């Protein structure tokens with residue numbers, strides 16, 4: 538059965554027509570047209586489909602779109618400001634924390650949420666937090682270095 542819902546994505550209201558069973562991933566990618574969110578495993582294991590719901594990372598392949606009504610959603614398109622990249626995005630680019638890019642939006646959103654909760658994580662804390670985001674390309678070291686560099690950049694900017 539189709540129904541109309543309104544999702545708050547990146548501080549914009551999106552009026553969408555979805556089925557009761559529509560995954561949030563599909564609502565974001567195909568109904569809202571925000572294709573930065575990626576699909577990998579479709580089973581909640583890889584983290585490629587990660588978005589933030591009220592600031593917390595969730596797997597959008599395992600979340601129903603109708604369950605996201607009334608929540609504040611953030612996708613990779615929503616974390617920069619005024620045409621500039623987020624410090625986490627800058628660090629991933631600068632340190633080579635990405636190759637094919639499939640895992641990258643999810644990695645970055647999980648990292649942004651980590652730095653909100655823990656602005657100066659250790660490498661082990663970053664690895665633990667990103668354990669749910671799988672990367673088949675980079676070997677992870679550059680990703681962790683990018684997260685720690687972004688933490689430094691944000692701290693310097695805040696001081």
Ligand code: FES
Pocket residue numbers: 575576577578579580581582583584585586587596597598599
């Ligand atoms: S596509 Fe959702 S966790 Fe892999």
Ligand code: FES
Pocket residue numbers: 634635636637638639640641671672673674675
């Ligand atoms: S950059 Fe290819 S999966 Fe991570």
